[in-house]
Every structure is written in structure tokens, then in C-alpha cells.
Amino acid sequence: MADQQALPAGPDLSKGVAPSEFAGDMLLGHVGDDEVLLVRSGSELFAIGAHCTHYHGPLAEGLVTGEGIRCPWHHACFDLRTGEAVRAPALSPVAVWKVEQQDGRIFVREKREQPKPQVKGVTDAPSRIVIIGGGAAGFAAAEMLRRQDYHGSIVMLSHDAAAPVDRPNLSKDYLAGSAPEDWVPLRPNDFYAEAKIDLRLNTEVTSIDPNARHVVTSGGETIPYDRLLLATGAEPVRLPIPGADQPNVHVLRSLADSRAIIASAGGARRAVVIGASFIGLEVAASLRARNIEVHVVGLEQRPMERVLGSEMGDFVRALHEEHGVIFHLGDTVTGIDGKRATLKSGGAIDADIVIVGVGVRPRLELAEQAGLAVDRGVTVNAYLETSVPGIYAAGDIARWPDPHSLETIRVEHWVVAERQGQTAARNMLGQREPFHAVPFFWSQHYDVPINYIGYAEKWDEITVDGDIPRKDCLLQYKRNGRVLAVASIYRDVASLEAELAMEKARAP
Structure with missing residues (x-):
């Protein structure tokens, strides 16, 4: 007998529900085949699509905060009135539905036309904005500029060969083989032309002239700006050891890097991962999903102890060992000769592929050359503006005053970079919005x-x-x-x- 299609969750909201059936903040139901979440906030009722537009997280298991609802998985936030994704990592809105009350019952029958995003007043709209960087911060800024009804020129200069991608997927599901190719781009290729974002790939910026207000590319082109966002991100640290430049030795930062590892993994039996932090262990889990024997070599005594502490470090190690990962901790690789990685302790591991995940360093050369204040990152104020007026910085390079830790901090988290890009976009339009978001990241292990x-x-x-x-x-x-x-x-x-x-x- 053929499997029956799963029925939508909860009551049929088009037939109405009694207030007694809706006792808490949320009630998950459906209208036809669409799952719809009925939400009470204060004295008002809202109805929205039931799943986060980021990774399809169940909003019914999230948190209602005033006129917003937050996804339980990766902390995206949606406006209950408009459905707008007001906080990354979600970028697309959820559907909104009409709520009617008749004869003591609550009905949801039809979708509302998607309201336009709320736009704050623009006090000083520039004509030309240039974004250097095609990662999380750069893309989120460009997308938010258009969402804020900015009509000026946007030029995005990216040294990458691919349009902006969902980088966390590159070490997780995509590398493991469980995410299809169309999950990876943040937007389809035609988005940029439709949004009038001039995305230029394989483009290296060689200098910034803050006085003349232009940037120069390696091809000799001069591009003027009224506001500039520096979102150059970070680059993987490469080990200065013999054999690190062999074709079977990889780092992981770009879509091309992830594809190269997948190609090498095709006929591989054993891999060595150098580095026992987040990127290294996510790679290890993904390669185990491909039935490759994985050896992890790391200087630390416990994986992730520096960030998560000893108990969590022991748990993470045990979790990976349950899945067959072999650890060589308190050790490092001193050289790679063909398929043999030599350890400092004197041993050696034969492996078909080697992945180096020992951290990244911020790409600060442009900021330094332009005379921006730099302190282990590009120094910015609460509005993400650098020491030079009109130039902003966001993402992995930005060091900002964090109001909670009371320190100036720089973090290398995807969601932080996206949210900073969004805040920088609004501030380039004169909205003067302090960056107060709490840093957030997630890591997936099996x-x-x-x-x-x-x-x-x-x-x-x-x-x-x-x-x-x-x-x-x-x-x-x-x-x-x-x-x-x-x-x-x-x-x-x-x-x-x-x-x-x-x-x-x-x-x-």
C-alpha cells in the first residue's frame, strides 16, 4: 500500500478555533496544505507561516518577543505584523495571514499580501555605495540596502569566484553530502541584476583613497563611492610546513575549497584533519558521513576547551570517538610527504587527504594601507564606522565596543557578520543605529x-x-x-x- 502523505499539523484554522483551544502564546495549525502559526502577543492575534525561512526551523518551538518571533534553531527573528526577517540568519520573510474573529471563534482563511518592510527615515542618502567583500557581511548589507528602499548605486567587489554562499553549509551538510547544490547560494544568480546590485566576482581591490573617495582594483579600475563598507573577512591560516602546498592538502573557506575536498574524498579511505576546533571537527563529522576514516591532530589537550570549557570539550571528544574519529591531541603535523603526515611526537599517519583547520586571520591589508585605525581588527564605533568618516567595517575584520562584556571584541561568527552588515547598511543611510546584537553561533556535530x-x-x-x-x-x-x-x-x-x-x- 502506498504511503499516505503526512497530514498538516494541528487544527484547520480556516474552520475556526475556540479561544479555549488557544491557551498559550502559540497554536500550530493549518490552512489547506500550509502550516500556519497563530500567535498571541499582548492583546493582538497574528498568523504567520510556521517555518523559518533560513533552515525551515519550527517557529512554534521558538519565542515570542513583543511584535517579533524568534526561531529556536539559529535565532532568526521575524516581524509578526509584516513577516519580515528582521534579524539574520533568515533573510526572506514568512507569509502573513489574515486573522478574523466571528461568533466567539478565531479564523485564519487567507494570506495577506506581503507588506513592504518597515523603512526608517533616511537623513543622508548617498548616491554611491561600494562594498568590498562578497561574504556574509557584504551580502547582508547589500540586501538590506535594497530592503530599506535605497535607490542609489551599489557595487559589490568580491575576490571570490562564486556569488555569496551560505558558508556554514560548506563544512556541514554540503560537505557531508546531505545538502543539495541549490542550498548553497544565498540568492539565485538573477537576484543581483533584479536588485540592481553590481556584483563583480574575481575582483581584487588593491587600494582605498579616503580623500578622493574611491577604490582601485587590480585591473586598474577606479570606482568612486560616497559610503564604503569594508567587509573583507578572513582567510585560512596555512601551515608553514614541508608539503603543505601539495594538491591533496586543503583548507576550507570558499565554495571552491569545499568542492575540492568533496572531489578528493571521492576515492579516499583515510583523512587527516589538522585542528581540533569548530571547523576541523565539523569537517571530521562530514567526512565520517562519507565513511572515510578520520584522524584529528590538534595541539590542545581537549577539543574546543578554549571556547567551551573542559566538560564540553570531553563531551565533544567522546561524541566524535563514538562515530569513529581517532584523536592525536597535544600533537601537530610537522611535514607532509605524499600521503604521509609526520607528527611532532614521532609517529606518522598515512592519509589520502589532509584538511588544515587551524584558524583564520582577518584580511586587514586594505584598512592598514588606507590609514584606518587597526587593533587586531579594524576599529569601529558603536555604529560600525571606522576612524575615517564614511567608511564602515563589518564581519570578521571589525573590532567593536561590546556593551555586555564591556570590551572591544572581534568575533568570527557567520550570524554576527550578517547582522553587522545589516546594521552597517542602515547606518550608511544615516539611521544611527548602535550595534547591540548579542554574538551567536551554532556548531553541528552529527x-x-x-x-x-x-x-x-x-x-x-x-x-x-x-x-x-x-x-x-x-x-x-x-x-x-x-x-x-x-x-x-x-x-x-x-x-x-x-x-x-x-x-x-x-x-x-
């Missing part, structure tokens, strides 16, 4: 997601609620009794609530 909010470079206490080995926990990283960061496994609402609490604490 079926286990680790969410992390805040920033804790140092701590003097870690409190654990729940059970780490049972994959049900929330950890607070504290200094002098103050919570600086929170990590969690399968505590999605608690993670969202902790994020909201940090936001309220840092609000001006």
Missing part, C-alpha cells in the same frame, strides 16, 4: 547542535544546568558572578531567553 550566545574570552566559573553527556544542558560562563556567555544542547527556548536577557541588559 545529530548534535551546540548553540552559543555572548562572548567569554575568559571566565572564572562555569555553571551547568542539566546533563552534558545526555545532550540536555545549558552552561553559563561567568566572570565575577556575571554571565558573559551561554552554551546549550537541545535547550532552544532557554537559549533564546538568555539571549533576550543579555539584550535587555545591554540596551541603552
